């Protein structure tokens with residue numbers, strides 16, 4: 001088969017996959033991105049750096065974290081283009097490419113928490129930059145470089161006699177992964193993983209979990225595995241965007257969390273961002289490692305107590 005024929009077949013398979021997921025989940029019932037209400041809880045986190053801040057989830061994490069009273073440093077490879085996004089108003093910006101370790105220290109310095117929402121497309125697009133930012137590089141190498149930089153900062157601080165959990169030392173790392181990482185051989189994830197994006201996400205999870213254990217309590221790792229992302233901001237190829245769907249005028253929705261990779265469905269970018277912001281503020285998730293999947297369900301937006309219960313249910 002010609003390369004062109006193969007690309008066509010994969011695109012058809014992708015559409016079939018999207019159509020199945022769509023039908024199964026009553027898609028296009030989009031809702032307004034949510035802005036978190038300030039919470040009383042605090043995990044001692046005041047300064048947060050967001051990698052992938054210009055992305056769909058990243059923008060909303062920044063916006064909601066600011067609404068929660070956190071100081072947010074937005075990382076982008078191009079400040080000129082990222083700074084036009086309205087949800088990033090109020091952030092300070094740092095230009096860094098997580099493929100380049102030499103750019104990372106300035107982004108991480110003085111930060112209490114790190115959110116890694118870096119991503120690329122599951123199938124080859126211009127975002128792969130001719131292979132220079134493919135899933136393996138964008139999802140694994142970047143995470144390794146960030147964790148290496150955190151370790152280096154910690155050993156530099158030790159040399160200067162500074163405490164292991166002092167102000168401005170990273171205490172929590174939140175990594176955006178995906179549902180399906182443990183089911184990459186099963187339909188429909190096997191299609192999504194044709195170019196290895198789920199395998200790369202799994203590898204990045206393993207890296208973070210191993211490194212947080214090795215940090216001896218210096219920082220906690222929280223891995224968030226969203227279902228297929230829907231809703232604005234549309235930053236990637238998206239069936240909903242193609243159909244001109246917006247999230248205006250729709251009803252409230254709930255979220256379901258699971259500590260196993262056993263959920264199937266969609267998750268609004270706004271709800272993933274809300275979960276991340278709650279993680280940053282939560283006194284829970286103090287175990288070295290927490291991993292959970294998240295999708296939407298019919299229901300009401302959780303209040304702070306309900307988020308607390310949901311986090312308790314996924315703590316190991």
Ligand SMILES: NC(=O)c1ccc[n+]([C@@H]2O[C@H](COP(=O)([O-])OP(=O)(O)OC[C@H]3O[C@@H](n4cnc5c(N)ncnc54)[C@H](OP(=O)(O)O)[C@@H]3O)[C@@H](O)[C@H]2O)c1
Pocket residue numbers: 051052053054055056057058075076077078082096097098099116117118119120121133138142176177178179225226227228229230235236269
């Ligand atoms: N799409 C889905 O259905 C889905 C499902 C489950 C999980 N996820 C995951 O959820 C997260 C958020 O997804 P999203 O759709 O909001 O992401 P997105 O819009 O594609 O944004 C990804 C961001 O990553 C940044 N980035 C890419 N390469 C980078 C690099 N080498 N160094 C630093 N930053 C880099 C880009 O920022 P700059 O260009 O400004 O540098 C971009 O804004 C991602 O981790 C994604 O893999 C997605």
